[in-house]
Amino acid sequence: DAMVIQNPRYQVTQFGKPVTLSCSQTLNHNVMYWYQQKSSQAPKLLFHYYDKDFNNEADTPDNFQSRRPNTSFCFLDIRSPGLGDAAMYLCATSRDRGGGGPQHFGDGTRLSIL
Amino acid sequence: QKEVEQNSGPLSVPEGAIASLNCTYSDRGSQSFFWYRQYSGKSPELIMFIYSNGDKEDGRFTAQLNKASQYVSLLIRDSQPSDSATYLCVGGTASKLTFGTGTRLQVTL
Numbered sequence: 103d104a105m106v107i108q109n110p111r112y113q114v115t116q117f118g119k120p121v122t123l124s125c126s127q128t129l130n131h132n133v134m135y136w137y138q139q140k141s142s143q144a145p146k147l148l149f150h151y152y153d154k155d156f157n158n159e160a161d162t163p164d165n166f167q168s169r170r171p172n173t174s175f176c177f178l179d180i181r182s183p184g185l186g187d188a189a190m191y192l193c194a195t196s197r198d199r200g201g202g203g204p205q206h207f208g209d210g211t212r213l214s215i216l
Numbered sequence: 217q218k219e220v221e222q223n224s225g226p227l228s229v230p231e232g233a234i235a236s237l238n239c240t241y242s243d244r245g246s247q248s249f250f251w252y253r254q255y256s257g258k259s260p261e262l263i264m265f266i267y268s269n270g271d272k273e274d275g276r277f278t279a280q281l282n283k284a285s286q287y288v289s290l291l292i293r294d295s296q297p298s299d300s301a302t303y304l305c306v307g308g309t310a311s312k313l314t315f316g317t318g319t320r321l322q323v324t325l
Binding site (some may be wrong): 144192201202209 | 246247248249250252257258259260261262265304305307308309310311312313315316317320
């Protein structure tokens, strides 16, 4: 049974057209993360929520925003996607932040920009 | 200097052999370590985690941690072609996780 679910699996959008990726979890974990992963690179943390507390990484572009309306759902909004934003976007959850426990990843959303 | 370092590989081992994947870390505040397997185009999958010095075994996998040397390893016994993937080493402090760039493992027939 999938515990971290990302939708859609594949997303195609046009250059500059806003796009939203979604993530839901059934684990009731406190922390939800969004990562960007490009080919042959490690996942790069964009931001995370600890409960309702939003934590942005210093080098995350302003173009990327996130919302967490409740414990189960978290969204990644890309306001004006550029060609460089084409990547796999991974959502992950954990009970505690940092090394307090393992992260559980969703299957990812592969974003393509036309 | 990267905070978690891994040899990018590829590491090639024959089927049935032991694959040894290594990782070093620089942050002495790191308390926990995780190994993820990632197949091409897929998301990372947790294989092992280790918090204490020594060895931790789970089936064909053994994680080893040496905090004095700031060294973590993953051993895969009886390697199978299905083990061919990228293995990510992740170090965790109280507040953050740091990913290594991964080692690509190829198990040959």
